[in-house]
Amino acid sequence: MDDPPAFTTLEVAKHSSAADAWLIIGGRVLNISSWLHDHPGGDVVLLDLAGRDATREFDDVGHSGDARARLDGLVIGEVRAATDDELRIARSGGAAARGGKGGGIAARGADLAASWARENGDALKRAGMWGAAAAAVVVAAVAVQRYGTRSYAGGS
Numbered sequence: 511m512d513d514p515p516a517f518t519t520l521e522v523a524k525h526s527s528a529a530d531a532w533l534i535i536g537g538r539v540l541n542i543s544s545w546l547h548d549h550p551g552g553d554v555v556l557l558d559l560a561g562r563d564a565t566r567e568f569d570d571v572g573h574s575g576d577a578r579a580r581l582d583g584l585v586i587g588e589v590r591a592a593t594d595d596e597l598r599i600a601r602s603g604g605a606a607a608r609g610g611k612g613g614g615i616a617a618r619g620a621d622l623a624a625s626w627a628r629e630n631g632d633a634l635k636r637a638g639m640w641g642a643a644a645a646a647v648v649v650a651a652v653a654v655q656r657y658g659t660r661s662y663a664g665g666s
């Protein structure tokens with residue numbers, strides 16, 4: 511038999527809207543979009559968790575055997591670990607990582623690094639400007655001392 515489809519948490523994270531909502535429960539990936547409005551616990555809790563692992567929340571509620579049977583019918587595959595390449599793309603802030611809550615964390619890390627570099631660049635530029643201004647003041651002072659006063663004295 512073929513292996514069931516396997517999705518990374520990065521992939522699952524892209525499915526976090528009502529029209530396209532996935533959940534991970536117990537290592538299995540569920541597509542809940544067609545059913546979430548029928549959930550006896552309401553669609554809000556499910557939408558809050560869409561795109562993420564909801565195993566703990568599902569277990570905490572103490573769902574019945576009925577609920578577990580219903581869950582089985584929504585399974586579309588399993589979770590697999592992301593490869594190094596996939597993590598690299600997510601960390602570099604690729605569009606793939608921006609899709610959802612979970613995957614966005616990696617992208618946010620990259621964004622933070624980029625903005626740190628931007629701010630640091632500005633600070634360095636500012637330091638450079640102040641350095642140039644300070645040097646100009648020193649040159650002006652020396653110039654006044656050497657030539658300014660002499661020409662003044664010479665002129666009178």
Ligand code: HEM
Nearest residue numbers: 540542550551555564567568571572573574576577580581
């Ligand atoms: C796809 C996964 C889920 C299925 C198939 C499912 C199914 C059900 C079913 C059949 C019930 C009725 C009571 C029972 O039979 O246990 C129920 C109740 C409930 N579910 Fe879920 N559920 C799922 C995920 C979740 C998640 C992730 C939460 C998050 C907190 C949640 C929160 C609740 C709550 C709070 C109730 C109680 C509603 C009440 O009795 O007032 N469910 N669920």
